[in-house]
Amino acid sequence: MDTSAARRNILARIRSAQGRRGTPTDAEYAAASEYVERHPAGPRPTLPETLDELVARFRLEAERLSTTVAEVESLADAPAEAARYLQSLNLPADVVAWPALADLPWAQAGIQAALRKPADADLVGITGCFCATAETGSLVLLSGTETPASGALLPQTHIAIVPASRIVAGQEDAFALMRTERGELPRAVNFVSGPSRTGDIEQTIVLGAHGPYRVHVIIVRGA
Structure with missing residues (x-):
């Protein structure tokens, strides 16, 4: 069963509730990527390298x-x-x-x-x-x-x-x-x-x- 359409509809409703319309813009994608890059990582145990x-x-x-x-x-x-x-x-x-x-x-x-x-x-x-x-x-x-x-x-x-x-x-x-x-x-x-x-x-x-x-x-x- 293809759930892609349902997922798009759910995300569209979330965007609408946030006062945003249409699909995400390049600027929004860039802002999200920049946030992920600069967001500090949480504490982690010592892991192998x-x-x-x-x-x-x-x-x-x-x-x-x-x-x-x-x-x-x-x-x-x-x-x-x-x-x-x-x-x-x-x-x-x-x-x-x-x-x-x-x-x-x-x-x-x-x-x-x-x-x-x-x-x-x-x-x-x-x-x-x-x-x-x-x-x-x-x-x-x-x-x-x-x-x-x-x-x-x-x-x-x-x-x-x-x-x-x-x-x-x-x-x-x-x-x-x-x-x-x-x-x-x-x-x-x-x-x-x-x-x-x-x-x-x-x-x-x-x-x-x-x-x-x-x-x-x-x-x-x-x-």
Whole structure:
């Protein structure tokens, strides 16, 4: 369901209540950008800075969230690691993957990858990520035609390919990277912190309540 029109209508009503008409002007965009740039950041804990430190911290926090993690040297090695993981759990090799990952050697690794949005029957979804945050072990996914958000939400098993160079320290750094590289946010920004879970019933944690109950991250050292 496309909610873009509804969002535009809501924002238009807010602008009208503020006494502003029409779409935001270039001057308004510039003023907002200038405010973000000069606004002081809040206090933050000491976070890793070097690549090795960022990878180690991300791995530690991700595993604390019940995410399993593996490392490979290149993007071309990622399908083979995905196949190994699926075989270790006797999961099907028929997967749905982001269209953005079309160039990877899926067939050579024994994986039948459908490059599209997932359907209810798809059990395994493979995605990339925009970036990942070391502080919380989270994946940051931006929706788009080549990177559908549902790829990480509908299948029971989610495999994510994370280039080591895209691991940032914290959420503030993730949003700064979005502003720098994208300028305008997409329809959906998802922070994925391990398998879906809930403790609503008797405070007992149940995995897979509202999404995947397995998350496997493949860190690519050479990307």
